[in-house]
Amino acid sequence: MLDDNLKAQLKAYLERVTLPFEIEASLNDSESSAQLKQLLQDIDAMSDKITLKLDGNDARRPSFSLKRTGSEQSLRFAGIPLGHEFTSLVLALLWTGGHPPKVEQATIDQVKGLDGDYAFEVYMSLSCHNCPDVVQALSLMAVLNPRVKTVIIDGGLFQDEVNAREIMAVPAVYLNGSHFGSGRMTVEEIVAKLDTNAGAKDAAKLSTKEAYDVLVVGGGPAGAAAAVYAARKGIRTGVAAERFGGQVNDTLAIENYISVLSTDGPKFAMALESHVKDYGVDVMNLQRADKLVPATTPGGLIEVQLANGATLKSKTVILSTGARWRNVNVPGEEEYKNKGVAYCPHCDGPLFKGKRVAVIGGGNSGVEAAIDLAGLVAHVTLLEFGDQLRADAVLVKKLESLSNVTIIKQAQTTEFTGANGKLNGLNYTDRASGEARRVELEGVFVQIGLVPNTEWLRGVVELSKHGEIIVDAKGQTSVPGVFAAGDATTVPYKQIIIAAGDGAKAALSAFDHIIRN
Structure with a gap:
């Protein structure tokens, strides 16, 4: 699973482990389980502080837990944390093995002092660059506080769960079975949401500066x-x-x-x-x-x-x-945000594998998004308000060469529609003819520029x-x-x-x- 360069890097990191811990894997006969088994065996061979068990009985397979010897730590990865999540795996191994995190001591104390029982589930995709912050934050919290239990789930591997919970944007975080938040969050932001008195304490402290x-x-x-x-x-x-x-x-x-x-x-x-x-x-x-x-x-x-x-x-x-990011500001946008309306194709694109999506915006961001998505989804419809795409010529040429892409110019989006809480299409006006038209789809990625925070x-x-x-x-x-x-x-x-x-x-x-x- 790891090339020689990654193995050398990981082995060097694991030399920092000072406390013994156990990795327990729950596997089945799938190819992904075989891949995870190989990865964990590679890790096990790199440190005498690690004990690997392959007889776990967790319902999610493949998955594995990390647990420091003598602790009540509850941290589980459901999937194979490579890609953008390889760093998350390395940090989880180091923290479990006693290596101190690079986090302010005040934040560590706040995590340790959380009063309550917190069972987190975070759904991520390996191509999501927003996900590692959330994964690492919740992993650290599970290592620091035994009352925090964290499961990290690869949405691409556990598609049934993603569909059952109607997750259409990652990272998606659930706490004790209920939706907690979406998008990038740091450990400080998560703790602030849990510690309801933090804001008042912080305000009083800041005002004395x-x-x-x-x-x-x-x-x-x-x-x-x-x-x-x-x-x-x-x-x-x-x-x-x-x-x-x-x-x-x-x-x-x-x-x-x-x-x-x-x-x-x-x-x-x-x-x-x-x-x-x-x-x-x-x-x-x-x-x-x-x-x-x-x-x-x-x-x-x-x-x-x-x-x-x-x-x-x-x-x-x-x-x-x-x-x-600028919103389209049409009916249905807020209602179906994270239920089909998305803004980050790199993060959420894998969740629409095999489905129909649209990209709104014909600048560089929009055309690049359409090109990336075309390799994942069944079909991409790109809608541009003007009569020409505004992206660089090389990007436009590439887009026009793709067989599963439709380009619609002079299209003014008027509404996002849906049913049963999920997006099912968009309506637009053909600015050349004035006719109202519709595109049936499961996802829309908005790429129309920026608005200042003023x-x-x-x-x-x-x-x-x-x-x-x-x-x-x-x-x-x-x-x-x-x-x-x-x-x-x-x-x-x-x-x-x-x-x-x-x-x-x-x-x-x-x-x-x-x-x-």
Whole structure:
């Protein structure tokens, strides 16, 4: 199952195991069971701290459990955790074997102190780049707290369960048999949902912080660059981010960040956070800004009020709240979201194997999604509002060569329809003829661009008609001492490298503002 290179890497990792643990596999006569057996035997041979048993009786087969000797740990993988989940497997082995996790001690203490019994099931796909964060978070919680039981299920292998629960988007998390959440979640986010008093405690703690010289709101490439450049000036710098890394976390491949030949979004986001923390920046994650209050006097402090009730103060503020996927905003979109309406073809595409899907949007993202999906699904219908596809010519040529793809131009989507809680089609208007038409299908992937996360700034900072923060050449907004950078601004070409450069520029401008005022 593992090539020589992966075996060498895994063996080196397993040398860090200090505590004995047991792997118990539940198998049958299937090919996947044979593959899992080979994988586990390879792992067993790499460490004398591991004991492998092949006589498990769990109903899900193939599956295996990890249990530290003498503990009540309950962690099970139903499937073969390779692909994007290989790292999750490695970490689960290390944590079970006593290697400490790279998580804040306060979070570890919070997990250990959870009061209650929590049985989690998380459905993932091996091609999903959003899934590992959730898988790793729930694996860690099971290792740290015996009252947390976690089962990780490969939706592609256990299709009957996926169909029975009508799961049409991964990761999908169930707690004690009921739906708990969908999409990327960190261990901090999961614990915050379980610990109902965490928000009030956090707000009280944050409100006592001293005023910053520079407070960055947002932790994507722009915010991270701003924080690093500000901290390098030796001034007090803080970052309040709803999700560090921002939309980068949802990016599959990054191949155009100069000097980095290739990486993926989650790795890049982790690198951003690591770089920021290396400069001693006060990072406040899982914090959503709710209101900006300008200084009332020249040289006074600016306030940022957070959704949990906390208030942070600073001499200057850099807004880098980024953007999010744009919705079609037609009837049925919210109703059938995660029930056929999806936004990540890489994550959810495998769940539509052999089915009919549509992609809305003829730009690079839409055409790339259609090409990827064509290799998985029965048929792809791509709908473009304009009279021409806007993607690069090489992508359009590839799309047009695929036999199971239909391209419809001048199509205005008007409604998503469904029955029994699941999507069954979409209606659109042919803009050339004005006729109403319909496509029968099981899934829709929306790929129509971005909308800036600036609603909370309306009436305070000047925004463009598209909701973008209007900035000058130095990143200054209409409010003195408030700067902005990245995809939330009017700067053209929403690219990671441009956002990072603008973040650095905004930090230098903020520093200049401080020394002049």
